[in-house]
Amino acid sequence: MKIKTTYTATDVHVAGEAYRIIKDVPFSYYQSLHELNEQFPIIYELEIKLLLNEPRGFAGLNGCLVVPPFRSGADVAVVFFDHDGTVPMQYGGIVAVLTALLESGQLKAKPSAKYNIETVSGIVTVTATLQDDEVKAVALKSEPYQVVKTNVPVSYLDLQAEVAFVQGDHFYAIYDKAGLPFDITIENLSDINQWGKKAIEALGGNHAFSRIILLDHSEKNKGKINTVTFRPDAYIVRSPGFGTLAACSTYLLENGDICADRQIENESIFNAKLIGELSTEVEGVYSFSFSARGFITGIQTYVLDPTDPLSEGFLLK
Incomplete structure (x- = not known):
């Protein structure tokens, strides 16, 4: 050699x-x-x-x-x-x-x-x-995050949904998992991958997104969410994501779905977790504090x- x-x-x-x-x-x-x-x-x-x-x-x-x-x-x-x-x-x-x-x-x-x-x-x-x-x-x-649009209708094949857009370190498109027939778990990876490809195609060239999030907030009252995040090339981001956590928290806070005075835990498809909490909020612009270990x-x-x-x-x- x-x-x-x-x-x-x-x-x-x-x-x-x-x-x-x-x-x-x-x-x-x-x-x-x-x-x-x-x-x-x-x-x-x-x-x-x-x-x-x-x-x-x-x-x-x-x-x-x-x-x-x-x-x-x-x-x-x-x-x-x-x-x-x-x-x-x-x-x-x-x-x-x-x-x-x-x-x-x-x-x-x-x-x-x-x-x-x-x-x-x-x-x-x-x-x-x-x-x-x-x-x-x-x-x-984190840097500031802000909801840009909500309830934007999208469709592709059998996918009929609404999406919210949040600007932060990336431009996030957030889909609500409610109504989908699978949970965000590693056992359902095949279904999640198929859904992700449809969600990306549904947005097509109409929106300049850089991350797509599938959000399960069914346990938001306990301070917990589950997410899976896709890049535009359909690759799944391996971490729960600091930006994903901030974007989803911004979306839920703006909708009044979670309290501003409690921590939010985001769990990934393979059970990794990140915790964040609201740091500041001024006129719909949110920043968050995180703690993590490498x-x-x-x-x-x-x-x-x-x-x-x-x-x-x-x-x-």
């Missing part, structure tokens, strides 16, 4: 969502994080394909590039990316990065427990709870053999 390029990455999952954190990309000089973010998909196209595509990665893997901070007061700067390029914000990525840096000793623990993470969306201040050098929880706040799943060195016929990898969805 010939080795042309090597990269060391730390893999972390947060409520089932996988993040690959890298620090040792080829050095290039940038005047700001925004400039790095803009150039990243072009300059680091090889790294994106090498580290996220199969056979080293998979369709749902997220990337986090950690670099020294550009702005005063920040502890670290992060560029989030996926197979299509950079992403403005990944709440789970914040948790993953902070967990990896603190538990590996690359970032020193602070007595205040507060850390400033520089992103293209601004500096995000989070609180990390450590015990025996292990990160037990990371607390952070788990390091591996530290690997990835290599590129120049004779590898699959050097750019592939994706099966």
Whole structure:
């Protein structure tokens, strides 16, 4: 085997969502994080394909590039990316990065427990709870969420439903599960996948959504919801989703279906859970507080053999 390029990455999952954190990309000089973010998909196209595509990665893997901070007061700067390029914000990525840096000793623990993470969306201040050098929880706040439209009729084949749209970190289309003949469980994955494809087709090119949520709020009085979230390519997001939780909470709060003074727990199709609560509300614009934990799943060195016929990898969805 010939080795042309090597990269060391730390893999972390947060409520089932996988993040690959890298620090040792080829050095290039940038005047700001925004400039790095803009150039990243072009300059680091090889790294994106090498580290996220199969056979080293998979369709749902997220990337986090950690670099020294550009702005005063920040502890670290992060560029989030996926197979299509950079992403403005990944709440789970914040948790993953902070967990990896603190538990590996690359970032020193602070007595205040507060850390400033520089992103293209601004500096995000989070609180990390450590015990025996292990990160037990990371607390952070969301950006604003707002209901855009409700009761929008959609139809496709035998699907006749109404959808609500919520703007946040993504533009979410929320379907109510009431009336569907299956529950949101892993045993019903085939039915859920078929429903998801119909829901995506029903919206078609009429709405610029970036996430579709199937919401079961039958236990909302207990502070619980169940969701499954689809990307436009019909891939199921593996986490319950910080953004999904915020979008659904915004929708339910705006409808008066849940109380503003209690926590909401969102459970995924495979029983992973995230908890959030309302932080602020001003004229129908909501922000939320989250707490979650990341788990390091591996530290690997990835290599590129120049004779590898699959050097750019592939994706099966």
